[in-house]
Amino acid sequence: MEFLLLHYPFTFLFIAFLVLYQVNPAFRYFCKMTFYKLWLFTVSILVIMLCIPHGRNMENIKYFRMSLWPLKYIFGIKIVVKGKENLRTKKPFVLVMNHQTSLDIMVMMEMLPSRCVPIAKKEILYMGTFGLACWLSGLIFIDRKKREESIATLTQVAHSLHKENFRVLIFPEGTRNHGGSMLPFKRGAFQMAVKAQVPVIPVVISSYQDFYNQKEKRFTPGKSIIQILPEVETIGLGPDDVPKLTEQVRDSMLTAYQGISGMMNGASH
Numbered sequence: 001m002e003f004l005l006l007h008y009p010f011t012f013l014f015i016a017f018l019v020l021y022q023v024n025p026a027f028r029y030f031c032k033m034t035f036y037k038l039w040l041f042t043v044s045i046l047v048i049m050l051c052i053p054h055g056r057n058m059e060n061i062k063y064f065r066m067s068l069w070p071l072k073y074i075f076g077i078k079i080v081v082k083g084k085e086n087l088r089t090k091k092p093f094v095l096v097m098n099h100q101t102s103l104d105i106m107v108m109m110e111m112l113p114s115r116c117v118p119i120a121k122k123e124i125l126y127m128g129t130f131g132l133a134c135w136l137s138g139l140i141f142i143d144r145k146k147r148e149e150s151i152a153t154l155t156q157v158a159h160s161l162h163k164e165n166f167r168v169l170i171f172p173e174g175t176r177n178h179g180g181s182m183l184p185f186k187r188g189a190f191q192m193a194v195k196a197q198v199p200v201i202p203v204v205i206s207s208y209q210d211f212y213n214q215k216e217k218r219f220t221p222g223k224s225i226i227q228i229l230p231e232v233e234t235i236g237l238g239p240d241d242v243p244k245l246t247e248q249v250r251d252s253m254l255t256a257y258q259g260i261s262g263m264m265n266g267a268s269h
Contacts, residue, residue, distance in 0.1 A: 026217035032075065033219065040105070043067035044133035051136035058117045058138030058166060065109045072106065076221025077211070079110045082260075083228035086201060087113050092161040093231060094193040097203040098182055098253060099171035103212060107205055108169070111226050116167040119157070140168065154188050158195040168192070172250070182257060185250045190242050199231035200245070202253045207261035225260040229253070 020027050047067055051060040072079055095116060097108060112118075122141040125131045135141075140157060142150040157168060170192075172185035193200045204227045211222025232249055 029217040029219045036071070036075075036102070036106075039071060040068075041128060041130050044129035047133040048129060048136060051133065056136050056138060058115055060137040061112065061117070062114075064133065064137055065112065068106050068109045072110075075219075077106075078223040079107055079226065080223065081111045081226045081228070083230075084111070086228045086230050087111070089231070090165075092165060092196065092198045093167050094189055094196075094198060094200050095167060095169040095203055096172045096185075096189050096200055096249060096253070097169060098205055098257060099173050099176050100205065100208055101176055101212065101214065103208060104171075104205065107224050107226065108203075111203065111228065112169065113167060115165065116169055118169045119154075144174065150188065154192045155195065158192045161196045161198055172246075182250065182254050185246050187242050187246050190246045190249070191239070193234045194237045194239065194242055194245065197235050197237075199233050200249055201231045202229040202249050202256075203227070204229065204253050204256040204260065206257070209261075227256045227260050229256060 021031060022028075044067075047060075047063045050063045051057070054060055071077075095113075097104075108118075117138050117140055119140045119142060120134065122143040124134055124139075125141050140153065142153050144150065160166075161168070170189040172189045173183040174186045175183070177183045190200065206225040206227075208222075208224065211220045211224075212218065229252055232245070232252075234245065237245060
């Protein structure tokens with residue numbers, strides 16, 4: 001051992017790394033999450049280079065999709081999309097999705113439709129190469145600390161949906177939820193849909209608990225199910241209908257979440 005350490009230090013460190021990676025789940029979790037973040041920031045450089053000739057354009061999101069595609073194979077995550085037929089529409093809509101961890105970025109790219117722009121917190125804009133790549137890909141940023149400014153941005157988006165014929169994706173919980181359920185929904189996405197008179201399409205990602213747990217520092221190969229629910233029409237609805245619409249969509253998403261997450265838990269036993 002001493003000979004190996006003195007004459008082949010890098011070989012020794014590599015062997016030590018492999019052993020630790022195999023026997024220590026927490027170390028393996030740290031390595032995988034570090035790799036994931038490094039991948040996001042590194043491939044963002046490539047995305048930026050591909051985007052620059054086209055300028056800031058929502059069509060550039062395809063480069064993000066391509067750059068993240070290998071990750072599911074690297075981590076051994078099988079992603080199953082159900083209800084794809086519910087996205088076969090050319091009209092504008094508001095896509096609402098539950099938000100669990102940063103892994104959502106990788107998973108949601110599996111079903112993100114064309115001309116669909118995510119709405120993200122403004123802090124992402126300042127995350128180096130990743131933030132610039134997001135901006136060039138047409139993401140819409142809102143400052144959650146400035147409520148009036150956020151409302152104004154969403155109102156502007158609502159007026160543009162039909163005019164520019166695009167769709168938006170928003171996380172109505174407003175933040176990541178590690179609790180294994182769903183947080184109360186904020187009403188911004190639904191106010192926007194009602195104002196624009198476009199349908200809401202709920203999308204539910206199953207719980208990651210089967211293969212990922214931040215508190216337990218666990219990240220193993222596994223399976224994720226994405227359930228795309230039928231659209232909820234908003235034609236004829238007004239501002240007074242927003243609270244009921246919000247709860248209606250949340251209830252349907254929570255039921256679907258419990259259903260597909262239950263399937264995952266059943267499969268893991």
